[in-house]
Amino acid sequence: MISLRSFRDPILVVLSLVAMWQVLHQLAGDSALTAPAPTLAHLWQMVWQPRFLPHLRETALAFGQALLIACVGGVAIGVLLGGHRLSGEVAEPLLVGLYSIPKITLYPVILLLFGLGMPAKVAFGALHGIIPVVLFTMNAVRNVNRTYLRAGRAMRLTPWQTGWFVLVPATLPEIFSGLRIGFSLTLLGTMLGELFASQRGLGFLLMTAIDLHDVKTILAIAIFISIFAVTLNSVMLAVDRRLRRRTAHDPGSRP
Amino acid sequence: MAEPAVSLVRSAPMDQPVHARLADVTRVYPARAGQPAVHALGPLSMELRSGEFFSVVGPSGCGKSTLLDVLAGLALPSEGAVEFEGKPVQGMVPDGVGVVFQEDASFPWLTVEDNVAFGLRRSGVAAGETRRRVDFAVDFMGLRDFRRAYPSQLSGGMRQRVCIARTLVLQPRLILLDEPFGALDQQTRLLMGDELLRLWRETSATVLLITHALDEANLLSDRIGVMSARPGRFIDIVETGWPHDRDSRLAERADFGAVTSRLWSLLRTESMRAMGQGARAK
Amino acid sequence: MSKVAWIRIAIVAGGIGLLEVACRSGLVPPTMVIAPSLMVSAMAGLLASGDLAPDIAQTFSSVGIAIVLSIVGGFTIGFGLHWFPPLRRAFDPFLAAYYAIPHFAFYPLLIVIFGLGSLPLIVLATLFAMVAMIVATLAGLDRIPRVLLKTAQVHRLSPFEEMWRIRLPAAGPHLFSGIKLAVAYSFIGVIAGEFILSTMGVGHEIAYAYDNFDNPRMYGLILFVLAVVTAFNMLVYAYERHLAKRRGA
DSSP: OOOTTTHHHHHHHHHHHHHHHHHHHHHTTTTTTTOEEEHHHHHHHHHSSHHHHHHHHHHHHHHHHHIIIIIIIIHHHHHHHHHHHHHHHHHHHHHHHHHSGGGGGGHHHHHHHHHSSSHHHHHHHHHHHHHHHHHHHHHHHHTTTHHHHHHHHHOOHHHHHIIIIIIIHHHHHHHHHHHHHHHHHHHHHHHHHHHHHOSSSSSHHHHHHTTTTOHHHHHHHHHHHHHHHHHHHHHHHHEEEEEEEEHHOOOOOOO | OOOOOOSSOOOOGGSSSSSEEEEEEEEEEBBBBBOOOOOEEEEEEEEEEETOOOEEEEETTTHHHHHHHHHHTTOOHHHEEEEEEEEEOOOOOOOEEEEEEESOOOOOTTTTHHHHHHHHHHTTOHHHHHHHEEEEEHHHHHHHGGTTGGGGOHHHHHHHHHHHHHHTTOSEEEEESSTTTSSSHHHHHHHHHHHHHHHHHHHHHHEEESSSHHHHHHOOOOOEEEEEESSBBBBEEEEEOOOOTTTTTGSSTTTHHHHHHHHHHHHHHHHHHHTTTTTTTO | OHHHHHHHHHHHHHHHHHHHHHHHHHOOTTOOOHHHHHHHHHHHHHHHHHTTTTHHHHHHHHHHHHHHHHHHHHHHHHHHHHOHHHHHHHHHHHHGGGGGGGGGGGGHHHHHHSSSSHHHHHHHHHHHHHHHHHHHHHHHHTTTTHHHHHHHHHTTTOHHIIIIIHHHHHHHHHHHHHHHHHHHOOOOOOHHHHHHSSSHHHHHHHHHHHHTTHHHHHHHHHHHHHHHHHHHHHHHHHHHHHHHHHHTT
């Protein structure tokens, strides 16, 4: 059900962003903002250079590990907190509070605890991503429609069957939303971690470019990461919407 | 407020002047992305007589709510004409028409008092008159002890009373109710039905009630329009001939059941057709 | 206070207590984490000495401006998008993907464009927080129960009256959660920006203290920032609950 037409509007937005970029470049000059075409050309070149790959791998490795911890750990903790009412109630404001603070202030603490290098990056990334996963999972589990569970008991399902055939499908849409947000935040956290704690990785490249005032590279890397993040987020968003459509009876409505 | 009429004689709605009229009205919801056009209503004609209590019954999805929307001016008919007090109704709700909806329409951010006063304050009625009318409506609907409560603190039935009171203060000459008691239990419904009759007699307004409960329609109405499955049209209009000062004890009469049976025999096939129509009409 | 709140306090206090013991006993070296009591005294010392005042003023004034701009701007844009559906459809994918973009990567560009000082930070934080408000505004305006809009029609309200007396109050809870997010993100945007690329402000001071191995100062600052942000967020949250209690939501 994805028509070509639904791509028209986002493409227009992308084109107008690029146009705005060009205009800003004309106003601000090359030392502030390089033009779209040369920047993208530079990005293309950069990606194919042999010394780029190890940096990309480093970031991917860090991100992958952080994501694993955030998702698996987040869902596990979320299920526990969601299942045990009191724990969930106690934990929720603490988690929300943790979500709202500038976690960058904890970055030096992470560096002190984990030292420089990969562990710090993974920890920082996981820290960012795990909180929304826990919150969404907890909420999903808490709000499972009791009637579904009673129907399951009436059909004499085993606990395992109830878990797999009732709880998982019922909570999946919301958990998936949490994972989607966790994905973006984990990426953010990993990249932030790489800015200072590393001699390798995209974050490190970015930092170097900043120190050298190499605007073209700064932009190129930022665009590269953004494209990756936005593309994956859009895919997950489409899945998210499809999952929700199956379950929701939408009472709210647009006039 | 007019004198409450006490009548032991069979009321004769057909002798009264026409208050509102639908002439060959249809309503078609246009096709949207992935969904075909829905012919929801009509062609349907009806005449509402001044001061009568008219109910509309029909199977699910037959267009009862659409009928109300068109009559109230909340929606435009695709074809046909709508008239209220001799003047055409064209997509705007005319002065003198009050509507009570199925869903809770009380404003959660206002107290009961402010909810009831809402319409009066918007139409520039003087503060003294507003207070008088609000006091009357609040008392009339039994909300006096809850004036300063918020709707969220009240039960569903109470909230509907707030909505009715809010309509009442505007002294409408035509009151339209779309399954107002749908969310309530049977006993509460019967009591609310009595209240509705009391309201009707006190205000001498014309009332059109949409309901799916056949005995409720039977109990409350002078005439009952029976609608077919979608696209809804009137199969028949049944006259009950009940006395004007009726209440729920009417159900004890021997001939009460006959009317309900008549309604069901008209509706039975239509209801089965509607069930086969499956997916939600909305 | 409820039992839940007491348990929470007990857990937090317990955690802090454990940390205190671990630090004092040498289990956790002071080069890593200093004892909580020392954090508090460091913070008190910093505040008392007053030499943090210009940084605090800088940071919190930036945050304040960002909060106001993001709420007002976010609401206005959200409102406008709701009013013009074609525009909204065009921007929907952009809005959905917005928080996937690593904003900090564009920080250095803002500095290059706007120069040093608080302007790039304010711009960055505002841009960061604004979209949360836009999304919340759209959600609130979308989810107005249709029956309330029909009621507006029945009362024959003008478009302005309908907006002012029905749409906005009905959207209230959503708008407020947008405000909560805008506040939190404004803090995050400014402080993260200061940390990464600034010469002034509390965020910068934390980074500076870390570079100079000055743990007491660093932890004092971190504690200060966390305390202020948490207190502020809690105030907003409490006010929201006060409003919600009336609506019974």
